[in-house]
Amino acid sequence: DAGVIQSPRHEVTEMGQEVTLRCKPISGHNSLFWYRQTMMRGLELLIYFNNNVPIDDSGMPEDRFSAKMPNASFSTLKIQPSEPRDSAVYFCASSGMGPSSGANVLTFGAGSRLTVL
Amino acid sequence: GNSVTQMEGPVTLSEEAFLTINCTYTATGYPSLFWYVQYPGEGLQLLLKATKADDKGSNKGFEATYRKETTSFHLEKGSVQVSDSAVYFCALSRLAGGTSYGKLTFGQGTILTVHP
Numbered sequence: 001d002a003g004v005i006q007s008p009r010h011e012v013t014e015m016g017q018e019v020t021l022r023c024k025p026i027s028g029h030n031s032l033f034w035y036r037q038t039m040m041r042g043l044e045l046l047i048y049f050n051n052n053v054p055i056d057d058s059g060m061p062e063d064r065f066s067a068k069m070p071n072a073s074f075s076t077l078k079i080q081p082s083e084p085r086d087s088a089v090y091f092c093a094s095s096g097m098g099p100s101s102g103a104n105v106l107t108f109g110a111g112s113r114l115t116v117l
Numbered sequence: 118g119n120s121v122t123q124m125e126g127p128v129t130l131s132e133e134a135f136l137t138i139n140c141t142y143t144a145t146g147y148p149s150l151f152w153y154v155q156y157p158g159e160g161l162q163l164l165l166k167a168t169k170a171d172d173k174g175s176n177k178g179f180e181a182t183y184r185k186e187t188t189s190f191h192l193e194k195g196s197v198q199v200s201d202s203a204v205y206f207c208a209l210s211r212l213a214g215g216t217s218y219g220k221l222t223f224g225q226g227t228i229l230t231v232h233p
Contacts, residue, residue, distance in 0.1 A: 004160075033220075043161075043206065043223040056220065091160055105151075106221060108160030 004109035006092050012115045018080040021112045024073055025094030033106060034067055034077050035091040043091075049075065082116045089113045119144040123207050123224035130197055130231050138192040138227050140181075140207035148209040150174075150183050150190040151221065155204040164192075164205070197231045204228050 005024040013019055025032050033048040047057040049069045057067070064083070069075040079086055093106040124139040142148065149168045153161040165174030170185035179194045190207060207224040 042225045045220065045222075048220060093160075105163050105166065106161075108162070110158075110160045 004092055004094055004107055006090075006109035006112050008112055009110065010113045010115075012117065013082055014117050015083055016081040017116075018078065019082045019086075019114060019116075021077040021090050021092075021114070023075045023077070023092030023109060025075070025092070026096075026107055027073065029094035029096045029107070030072070031095045032069060032075050033093040033095075034075070035093065035108075036088045037091060037111070038088045046077070046090075079114075082114075084116045087114055087116050119148065119209060119211060119222045121207050121209055121222055121224035123205075123227050125227070127228035127230060130229070132199055132231055132233055133196045134231075136192070136194040136197045136201075136229070138205055138207075138229070140190045140192065140224060142188050142190065142207075142209050144188075144209055144211055144222075146211050147185075148211040150181070151208040151210070152179070152181055152190070152192050153206040153208060153223075155206065155226070157203070161206060197229075199231045199233055202229055202231045 004026055007022045031050050034046040036044045036046055044059055046059045047067045048055055052069045052072055065079055067077045089111045091108050091111045093108045095106050120143045122141050151166045152164040154164045155161045164179055165176040165181060167174040167183035170183055173180060173182045179192060181190050181192045183190055204226045206226045208221045210221050
């Protein structure tokens with residue numbers, strides 16, 4: 001398996017532009033997570049999905065952020081409009097089903113580094 | 118709510134030194150505990166885990182024991198290498214119903230630098 005695939009790896013954009021980050025989870029995993037990492041705030045859980053359904057989006061900073069999971073193999077995190085304070089590394093992670101298969105073990109993608117000027 | 122507290126870093130050691138990174142947690146019920154490692158420019162990787170009290174997780178020479186009485190999960194390694202230089206995250210996950218399933222709460226991370 002190629003692991004969790006994220007794109008783009010790096011994105012530089014100007015304030016006010018729309019940003020879309022993409023994630024392909026590991027095949028067969030039924031939970032998907034979006035995290036944000038900054039020096040100031042560490043790792044923050046933004047939202048997570050179980051079986052393509054958003055379960056907890058309490059970490060989404062504000063209405064400028066939205067996430068979708070239209071099918072089991074794809075998710076997007078969108079920021080519109082973007083602001084400089086959104087600059088961070090955004091990680092996608094996925095996990096499998098049931099405690100016997102290690103549902104608590106998250107596999108992370110390599111991250112998307114976003115810089116908003 | 119659930120929370121994880123790690124010792125403040127950064128930690129700088131010489132090769133072959135003994136490593137301890139402290140981690141304590143607050144949680145209701147019986148969480149699972151994890152250590153993840155992040156190498157420069159990469160995502161987090163699971164290093165080891167423990168799912169119940171007194172369990173010891175181990176991997177690549179690293180060990181951590183789930184201590185319920187002290188609510189701790191300290192990471193140790195007897196002899197570190199330069200290649201162990203990374204950021205280490207302690208985390209917990211509470212298996213309590215579907216909505217908590219797999220959701221991790223992370224500590225703030227500890228930067229480890231090992232010099233030759």
